[in-house]
Amino acid sequence: MTTAARTSADSSTDTYDVIVIGAGPTGENVADRTQAAGLSTVIVEAELVGGECSYWACIPSKALLRPQAALGAARAVPGAREAAGGKLDAATVLARRDWATGGWKDDGQVGWLDSVGVDLVRGVGRLDGPRRVVVRTPEGGERVLTARHAVAVCTGTRALLPDLPGVAEVRPWTSREATSAHEVPGSLLVVGGGVVAVEMATAWQSLGTQVTVLVRGSGVLPRWEPFAGELVAEGLRGAGVDLRTGVSVTAVRREGDSGPVTATLSDGSELTADEILFATGRVPHNEDLGLDTVGLAGGAWLEVDDSCQVRNVDGGWLYCAGDTNHRALLTHQGKYQARIAGAAIAARAKGEPLDTAPWGAHAATADHEAVPQVVFSEPEAAAVGVTAEEAERAGRRIKVVDYEIGNVSGAYLHAENYRGHARAVVDLDRNHLIGVTFVGPGVAELLHSATIAVAAQVPMERLWHAVPSFPTISEVWLRLLEAYRDQ
Template identity: 75%
Template sequence: MTAEATDFDVIVVGAGPTGENLADRTRAAGLSTALVESELVGGECSYWACMPSKALLRPPAALSAARAVAGSREAVTGRLDAAAVLARRDSFVSHWKDDGQVAWVAGTGAELVRGQGRLDGPRRVLVRTPEGGERLLTARHAVALCTGSRAMLPADLPGLAEARPWTSREATSARAVPARLVVVGGGVVGVEMAAAWQALGAEVTLLVRGGRLLPRLEPFAGELVAAGLRAAGVDVRTGVQPTAVRREGAVVTVTLDDGDSLAAEELLLATGRAPRTEELGLASVGLVDGGWLTVDDSCAVRGVAGDWLYAAGDVNHRALLTHQGKYQARIAGAAIAARALGRPLELGAWGAHAATADLAAVPQVVFTEPEVAAVGLSAEQAERAGHRVRVVDYELGRVAGAALLADDYQGRARMVVDLEREVLLGVTFVGPGVGELLHAATVAVVGQVPIHRLWHAVPSYPTVGEIWLRLLEAYRDAPQDASE
């Protein structure tokens, strides 16, 4: 029997980083807020994605950095301690306990409601509690869906269910290093987990259906990452995919479409993401269960009258990255508060209630060796969008700061310039430690800083950041009709 409804100004379904930030914004505006969560407060990023994956990848990167410089190289005599790496990973995910996150939510004044929440008509959320009961919540102003995404497994791969494959969750939370690991997928999860487990002692084979890794980024990024993985010992195979899998005891056999087969203790399928909306009750408000949610720039869901339903983070498919979800949460929280309090919305290009950064200025770091850091449009994307561009490349190893950072530093930088306005549309760096260069590029792209002003942002010498000067010089010296 459903209990009497509890009223709130705002109900947020999903207490990952996106939901937490949205609830924090609505509470800061003085709106009573319920935060509904069916698993651990803190969500995918805190326990099965960003935090554990980077905790696994950092020790190999630190060891590689020490070995890249004469003097420190001679002091490094041992291998990674896999047990210590896994123990450090466990500490960063709080041993899969959410006490600290629960305390943070309480500090905001939001009410945490444990259980599986689903829409039950306009402004109504029915929560199935862990005890098996139900609790009805109603929202005076808004319901925000922040339920994220889940790993998507191929539905037509024979033997899959019996093979018990890893998804990103198992790959980041495994308790021991498998002797052999087959990774399927050349996106971010695939390349990062291949790098991490190879460094920890597994024999890793990476299978990529297409012709290159990281296909959404500049082609040279995937090429350099593939070279780095191969140098580390990963068997990288492109243009191949599994046709069947079979587990017998501790060993899974993967049959490939080129006639070969592989045997391993574990199989990781990193083949895409799907929205966690199949049990959200979307049909009760006229939407399709199980699909991605389309939103406007305030993150209000399209097709639902009244501006009361919002979707932020992965679930709206604008940019499946934690930092973008948190950004959307701040935008959506501000928009909900403005509408609730009768204030005008600022929805222009630079408005406080418009998630414009999702359109053409999304930053991303791939924590492989070498790292990849990119923001904005690739050259191909920019040309496809109709821009007349000039592509400027520079070898990072020729920058004095990079040469000091690592002996025989290998890397590359690219900026994509809109020739009509002479502003940057995109920037990509590949090389050791380039993630720390990314925010400067993000500011330049988002701020649409003209090239003639970037000349006056003087980089410190000798740092890797001097790459900016070299890129600008290369742009200045390029033939006036140069474009790709």
């Protein structure tokens, strides 16, 4: 039976080895691994195959951010600067964003599922007891799916809107509207100081919007090393963003159906803009998943072990990979967990022991201390592992080494007046890196080397023999090691 026929079936019961709920990058990877292992697999999706990342998060946001990053890089170098006048063409930037998302059509992703032999059922999937999923199809019918071995929940998260007077009536932007809007607003209020707030403020300011960022705390990126937030805030203000800290929104209202939005602030003042974006957190997208039918609480994060098997479910048949388990809310970590979960499901289905798998394929150990993340702001911020404060709070004996990236030859050749900073956190008892943070133009591509050093627990004396090429920004590695040696 074809995928289209399966999608349109009204009332049928099908049995598969594995059912995956959610066809984002995480769900796709679980399905790919289990199908490749010889387990018949079906994936259930209520919206677009490819999920949040492909259409409303990573892909469109980076498509919006890249043009300004390229222009800024050109303007930072004399000789190129003179050829890089003018402003971004907003219409072209938005058109390229639309191209990157496939125009919010998932034909290509559906074709990929077909190519690997994974069946697709469109509709809202809901657990209905052990190993059973009922799908409410777009046509109003029901499809009942039964799993022989496993069901994997890969439903991700949704934006959290604060409980404020008037918030529902003003139809605020969340990350979805911020990455998919087809017109450039004249002004935008951004509420929040995390990654979404910083990136969307950067993107829309570059397209000509006057952006005001309202941060309840003392600065942006509060969970990062302090210098990261400071340099990123400096970059935002330098681009023209009005960044205000220590202030929160207490109420919102909109004039008419499409008029401006007014936000009342905690200091009693008011701000008005064309649109308001709340980037104030994420919650698990599982409130109507039927978790109560298997003894779990709907709307709660699902606790899993390192094989992504959900705890406290009899029979060990339920898995959860990606954001919904709250281990690391990042697409690349979700895909990593998916590979682990897929391998674990296949091994258990075949009666194979997990602890004999090569490469630690059945344990998501990187979720604990080697999670990499990039903020595509100007300047970029990139980090892996723990901060110095987190390490100290955990009682670890550490040494912290810092270096100004602009002092290496590769940096001042990369950009005139390069401004950036690097920090390495070394566990003195274990003699290896447990955290690295870079901030500066172009530092995102430095991160994987740091991730390898942290994940592999490379001894500090061995890192000395990993020689960086000259003249590149990666020479900062040598300078950090020298600082560590000389302290």
